[in-house]
Amino acid sequence: MIVQLLISSLVIGSIYALLALAMSITYKASEVPNFAQGEMAMVSTFITFVLLSTYNFSFYIALLGSIVFAFLLGVLLEFVFLRRAKDPSPLSYIIITIGFQLMLYGLAAWKWGSEQQQINLPFSESKVIYQNDSFAITELNLATIVISLIVLFIVYLLIQKTKLGLAMKACQQNVNAAKMNGISANMIMAVSFGISSVVGAIAGVLIAPIITLDPSMMWDPLLKGFAAAVLGGMKSLWGVVIGGFLLGIIENLFGFYVSIEFKSVVAFLIIVVVLYFRPSGIFDKHYVRKV
Amino acid sequence: MRDLKTNYFEDLRLFNSRVQIFWTVVLLVGLFALPLMVKSYYLTIVNLMAVNVIVALGLNLLVGNTGQISLGHAGFVALGAYTTVFLLKMGVPILIAMAMSGVVAGLFGVLLGIPSLKLEGPYLAIATLAFGLAVTIILGRVDALGGRMGISVPKINLNWTGLKYDTSLYYFIIIITILAVIITRNILKSRIGRAFQSIRDSDIAASAIGVNLTKYKLYSFAISAAFAGVAGSLWALYLGFINPTLFTFILSITFLAVVVLGGLGFVAGSVMGAVVMTFLNLQLENVVDIPVLGSIVTKFSEMFMMPDGVANVSWVFTGLILILVVIFEPLGLYGIWIRIKIFWKRWPF
Numbered sequence: 001m002i003v004q005l006l007i008s009s010l011v012i013g014s015i016y017a018l019l020a021l022a023m024s025i026t027y028k029a030s031e032v033p034n035f036a037q038g039e040m041a042m043v044s045t046f047i048t049f050v051l052l053s054t055y056n057f058s059f060y061i062a063l064l065g066s067i068v069f070a071f072l073l074g075v076l077l078e079f080v081f082l083r084r085a086k087d088p089s090p091l092s093y094i095i096i097t098i099g100f101q102l103m104l105y106g107l108a109a110w111k112w113g114s115e116q117q118q119i120n121l122p123f124s125e126s127k128v129i130y131q132n133d134s135f136a137i138t139e140l141n142l143a144t145i146v147i148s149l150i151v152l153f154i155v156y157l158l159i160q161k162t163k164l165g166l167a168m169k170a171c172q173q174n175v176n177a178a179k180m181n182g183i184s185a186n187m188i189m190a191v192s193f194g195i196s197s198v199v200g201a202i203a204g205v206l207i208a209p210i211i212t213l214d215p216s217m218m219w220d221p222l223l224k225g226f227a228a229a230v231l232g233g234m235k236s237l238w239g240v241v242i243g244g245f246l247l248g249i250i251e252n253l254f255g256f257y258v259s260i261e262f263k264s265v266v267a268f269l270i271i272v273v274v275l276y277f278r279p280s281g282i283f284d285k286h287y288v289r290k291v
Numbered sequence: 292m293r294d295l296k297t298n299y300f301e302d303l304r305l306f307n308s309r310v311q312i313f314w315t316v317v318l319l320v321g322l323f324a325l326p327l328m329v330k331s332y333y334l335t336i337v338n339l340m341a342v343n344v345i346v347a348l349g350l351n352l353l354v355g356n357t358g359q360i361s362l363g364h365a366g367f368v369a370l371g372a373y374t375t376v377f378l379l380k381m382g383v384p385i386l387i388a389m390a391m392s393g394v395v396a397g398l399f400g401v402l403l404g405i406p407s408l409k410l411e412g413p414y415l416a417i418a419t420l421a422f423g424l425a426v427t428i429i430l431g432r433v434d435a436l437g438g439r440m441g442i443s444v445p446k447i448n449l450n451w452t453g454l455k456y457d458t459s460l461y462y463f464i465i466i467i468t469i470l471a472v473i474i475t476r477n478i479l480k481s482r483i484g485r486a487f488q489s490i491r492d493s494d495i496a497a498s499a500i501g502v503n504l505t506k507y508k509l510y511s512f513a514i515s516a517a518f519a520g521v522a523g524s525l526w527a528l529y530l531g532f533i534n535p536t537l538f539t540f541i542l543s544i545t546f547l548a549v550v551v552l553g554g555l556g557f558v559a560g561s562v563m564g565a566v567v568m569t570f571l572n573l574q575l576e577n578v579v580d581i582p583v584l585g586s587i588v589t590k591f592s593e594m595f596m597m598p599d600g601v602a603n604v605s606w607v608f609t610g611l612i613l614i615l616v617v618i619f620e621p622l623g624l625y626g627i628w629i630r631i632k633i634f635w636k637r638w639p640f
Contacts, residue, residue, distance in 0.1 A: 033413035084618045090412055091360060092617045095551050098544055099613030106606025110596045219540070223420065230417045265428050268421030275418050276406035286409075 004135040005252050011141050012210070013248025014148035018203035019225025020232065020240040021155060022196040027234045028172050029192035032093040036077060038222025039104035040197050041204030042215060044070040046112055048205050049119045049213060059122045063205060067198050074197025078190040109215040116212035125209065144206045151202050152241060158195070159237065168192060220264070224251075227271050233284025242283065303480050305473070322465055331457040335529070336573060338461060341468040342526045343565035347549045348475045348558065349518025354547065355556035356479065357511040358491030359407070360416050363423025364546045367396040367516040369538035370426060371523025373436050376444050376533065385447040389467075389524045396520025397513040399426070404512030408505055423543050431535030441534025444527045464525050471518060476558045478514065487511055488556075548613050554625030563624040571612070575605035 019037065026034045044066045051062035081096050082088075123143040130137045159165035170178040171188045179185050203225070204218060211217055224247060232243025247267055255263040280286040296302050306312045326334060346368060353359050371392035378388035403422045407415055431439055449459035478484050486507040489497035498504050527533050545568070553564020579585045579601060592601045620626050 027413060031412065033416060081614055081618070087621050091354065091551075091555070092621060094360070094416065095547070095617045096614050098548070099610040099617070102544075102606045102610030102613070104610075106603045106608075106610065109603035109606070110592065110600040113597050113600050223424070223540070226413075227417055227421065230414055234413055261432060262428070265425045268425050271421050272406050272418050275410055275414055279409040279414060281414070 001134065001256075005256055006249065007135060007137060007141060009249040009252040010245065011144050011248075012252065013245035014145050015203050015207050015210075015221065015244075016225050016228045016247050017241045017244025018148050018151060018199055018206070019222060020229035020244045021152065021237070022200040022203065023226055023229045024234050024237065024240040025155075025192055025196040025199065027229070029168060029189055030082070030093070031090055032082065032097060033226065033234075034077075034193075034196065035094065035097040035222075036101040036104060037097075037196070037200045037225075038218030039101045039108070040070065040073050040077070041200035041222075042218045043073065043104050043108055044197070044201035045119070045204035045208050045213060045217075046108060049117060049208075052120060063202075066201055066205065070197045070201035071194040074193035074195070075190045077197075078193040082193075083186065083189075105215055112215065114215055116214045119205075119208045119213050121205075121209055123209075140209060144210075147202065147206060151199060155195070155199060156237070164188075164191065224264075224267065227267060230281055231271055231274055233278075233281025236281070236283040239281055239283030243281070305476070319469075323462070326454075326458040326461055331455075334457055334461045336569070338464050338525075338529045340566045340569045341464045342522050342529060343546075343549060343569050344468050344562050345471045345522035345525065346519050346546050347553060347561035347565040348471055349515040349522070350546050351550045351553070351556065351558070351561040352475060352478070352487065352518070353511050353515035354550055355554075355560070356484065356491060357487040357508065358494075359508065359511065360412075360547075361419040361515070362416050362540070362543050362547065363403070363419035363421070363426075364515075364519050365538040365540070365542040366423035366426035367400065367519035368523035368526065368542070369430055369535070370396045370399055370516075371520030372527040372533050372538075373430050373442075373523075374520070375524035375527050376442055377436065379445045379447065385528075389521055392520040392524035393517040394520075396523070397517035400512040400514075400516025401509050403516070404509045407512065408508055420540065420543070423538075424540060427535050427538045430538075437534065439535060441532055443532045444530065446531075447528060460528060464529065467521065467525060471521070472558060472562065475518075475561075479558065483507065483510060491556075548609065551613065552616050552623050554623030555621075557622075557625045559628070560623055560625035563628070567624060572605065572609070575608050576602065578602070578604045578608075 019041075022037055022041075023034060026032055026037075047069045048062045048066040051057045051065050052059065057065070077097070077100055081100060082093060085092055085096060121140070121143070123139045125138055125140045127139040128136050129139055129142055159168065167178070167183045167188050168191075170181070170183055171185050175185050178188075203221070207221055208217070211221075225244065228244040228247040229240040230243070231247060232239030232241070234240065250270060251263055251267050254266045258266075274282065278286070301307075306315065322337075325337065346364060350361065350364055353361055374392040374395045375385075375388045378391055379385065383391070403419065407418055410418055430436060436442055446456065447460075449456060449463065452459040452462070454462075479487075486497070486502045487510075489500070489502050490504065490507060490511075494504055530537075549564040549568045550561060551564070552568055553562070554560025574581065578588055588601060588604055592604075616623055622629070
């Protein structure tokens with residue numbers, strides 16, 4: 001039974017890890033915890049759904065379409081709203097993302113209604129790939145984990161091995177020095193939001209068959225992803241991914257052995273306790289800002 | 292130049308000028324005469340506004356004046372509401388029950404404040420958010436408090452006023468709200484308020500000049516939570532029935548939106564924000580009935596959207612208002628008011 005629990009923890013954990021990574025990318029770029037992340041992912045997932053069921057595209061083309069859409073949506077948030085803020089403080093950025101979240105939620109609920117939809121991925125939940133006495137892996141489980149790992153790996157390559165990633169890091173460390181070296185800091189910021197939105201959108205498409213597709217589908221997963229990012233330390237790439245898997249495991253084990261009702265409470269209480277001892281998450285160094 | 296203050300006692304005064312006293316008296320007379328003029332439906336709107344004013348005052352102390360963020364104020368409101376219901380069922384008089392709601396919420400505020408002392412930015416946001424969610428989920432599972440189905444609030448005994456129940460409840464809520472405004476304003480003008488503001492501007496500099504960070508941050512959390520607790524208590528009385536789904540994450544966000552819309556760090560801002568936001572929410576719920584905007588929205592929704600999802604327009608407008616306020620007027624409604632005032636004071640120059 002424990003193996004089966006671990007498999008389902010890995011499935012949900014990989015989605016939390018993707019969402020946590022998405023939060024972390026924008027947070028590193030701009031110190032903005034993007035509360036609109038979940039709604040952006042939800043709208044992108046709906047785009048996949050529409051491309052699949054209304055226009056009858058194949059899954060991969062639909063996914064590509066929604067990835068492009070998600071990228072543009074992320075750039076839009078940065079370019080149209082965040083960049084215009086007068087006298088920006090962290091709080092005003094948070095408010096802008098919350099405002100964007102409410103707008104997207106309203107638009108989605110207006111357009112697609114609040115009833116639950118079914119999205120058809122080419123991976124089925126009933127087809128079992130491997131089975132023995134104690135556990136079974138379905139096609140959907142495997143696909144979720146594999147796709148998440150691929151996305152995590154691509155983001156890792158993008159940030160660690162490309163010129164774009166180098167420019168992103170330069171902007172995080174010192175914006176003015178980066179600008180003097182010819183990096184367009186504004187563009188890097190917009191691209192960061194785009195990438196993070198794409199990562200979130202993939203998480204949305206992967207979680208849609210597990211929970212059903214409706215405008216409020218991402219509220220809970222986003223909070224968990226955010227919590228996972230904070231647990232690992234928002235600025236450490238490995239930290240947020242490990243935080244995601246850790247949160248998935250804690251939640252599932254607690255849900256099975258202790259109480260399913262208090263499953264989400266325990267995740268949050270653990271985070272409060274962890275933050276008490278490690279104020280910047282488990283894997284991040286804590287700095288006190290200078291005067 | 293009556294705006295310049297020449298000594299400390301002028302800063303402490305509740306009113307700066309006769310004009311201010313005059314308008315305050317007009318407002319108070321208006322509020323107290325309102326039940327004679329309008330139907331009880333409008334009284335309930337004012338009640339809702341008043342409850343939001345109290346939460347906003349407390350949250351503004353924490354967010355606007357101390358510079359800490361809270362995404363969990365719905366949790367404190369829930370604590371206040373459930374404490375009041377519990378005590379009223381035990382037969383405790385309402386004033387004591389309400390005070391206890393404030394105390395209980397305040398204690399939980401300290402409890403949340405302790406791990407939050409070292410946190411800032413998104414870490415503080417997620418800790419408070421986690422707290423708010425946890426409180427709501429746990430309260431919603433306690434069977435003695437009605438569990439998921441909710442619990443009805445006993446009517447309090449206001450017969451001694453000799454008025455209708457609605458009217459006396461209205462007076463009760465309004466008086467508490469006025470007291471809350473005066474208390475907040477006095478806290479801000481005192482040593483505690485100045486300590487809060489120094490923590491907001493720079494916590495390290497504040498501690499260097501002798502402000503005890505631990506003490507004043509905990510004060511801030513406690514006072515803010517206590518206000519939310521009292522507001523929760525009044526909200527329960529006004530609704531007559533509470534259940535855990537009222538106190539969601541979205542409610543916490545709405546409170547934050549109220550404070551930002553009104554103006555961070557200003558008492559008048561909290562009041563304006565709460566009144567305007569409540570009014571807007573009520574209007575937008577029936578967006579189709581608004582004269583010009585309604586028909587545009589209906590047309591648009593027939594062409595592109597689902598016509599029966601039109602109620603969700605209120606989310607879009609709320610979000611848009613938040614974004615526009617932050618981008619164009621960071622001081623919120625209070626900032627607009629100040630600019631209008633300065634314009635007329637200097638007019639025609």
